[in-house]
Amino acid sequence: DVQLVESGGGLVKPGGSLRLSCAASGFTFDYYTMNWVRQAPGKGLEWVASITSYGEYIYYADSVKGRFTIARDNAKNSVYLQMHSLQDEDTAVYSCARWPGSIGSGGMDVWGQGTTVIVSS
Amino acid sequence: QSVLTQPRSVSGSPGQSVTISCTGTSSDIGGYDYVSWYQHHPGKAPKFILYDVNKRPSGVPDRFSGSKSANTASLTISGLQAEDEADYYCCSFADTSAGTYMLVFGGGTKLTVL
Numbered sequence: 001d002v003q004l005v006e007s008g009g010g011l012v013k014p015g016g017s018l019r020l021s022c023a024a025s026g027f028t029f030d031y032y033t034m035n036w037v038r039q040a041p042g043k044g045l046e047w048v049a050s051i052t053s054y055g056e057y058i059y060y061a062d063s064v065k066g067r068f069t070i071a072r073d074n075a076k077n078s079v080y081l082q083m084h085s086l087q088d089e090d091t092a093v094y095s096c097a098r099w100p101g102s103i104g105s106g107g108m109d110v111w112g113q114g115t116t117v118i119v120s121s
Numbered sequence: 122q123s124v125l126t127q128p129r130s131v132s133g134s135p136g137q138s139v140t141i142s143c144t145g146t147s148s149d150i151g152g153y154d155y156v157s158w159y160q161h162h163p164g165k166a167p168k169f170i171l172y173d174v175n176k177r178p179s180g181v182p183d184r185f186s187g188s189k190s191a192n193t194a195s196l197t198i199s200g201l202q203a204e205d206e207a208d209y210y211c212c213s214f215a216d217t218s219a220g221t222y223m224l225v226f227g228g229g230t231k232l233t234v235l
Contacts, residue, residue: 107157
């Protein structure tokens with residue numbers, strides 16, 4: 001089965017750091033751009049970051065640029081989101097999603113269930 | 122960071138059709154035919170229902186269709202069914218003033234099947 005499973009969420013104080021992981025299975029991982037999308041409580045979906053198949057292109061939302069870093073390890077079929085300087089407004093469910101090829105044509109065709117990040121003192 | 126504009130809510134009776142609009146700018150919807158749509162039942166993973174404005178992934182019924190005019194994309198759901206009740210999000214590829222690219226989502230539309 002095609003599957004994405006996120007982990008690493010938790011409670012962190014403002015200004016703290018957290019590293020999220022997303023483990024992929026059931027498909028050829030390096031055929032896909034991987035994305036992180038978040039949903040804050042009571043809010044809509046917000047795109048966070050994308051990384052192409054071999055990391056040749058990386059894109060970030062303005063709201064996280066300079067604080068978050070997306071990375072992938074194709075040997076481990078995993079994508080990561082390193083988050084620093086966390087703020088209250090980063091509280092959300094963070095999901096990873098795959099995109100065939102490069103972003104542009106197509107869409108996020110498989111999503112994980114998400115991992116919850118709560119930033120609170 | 123731009124957010125595409127969607128109506129907060131729409132509603133329809135079973136069997137009817139509803140259309141959800143998604144308005145952006147020439148830097149996103151107006152500049153590219155790369156609009157995708159997602160159906161989201163709370164507590165579940167979003168489901169991919171349309172891409173490249175009007176293409177359906179395998180397994181998505183033809184009751185779901187898409188279109189685009191200028192800076193506005195639209196999702197039409199015909200023959201409404203109870204299970205269509207969900208939140209719907211549009212997403213567009215976009216270019217930025219910094220010369221790079223990004224994705225941008227709409228604020229989401231809650232569809233109620235009466």
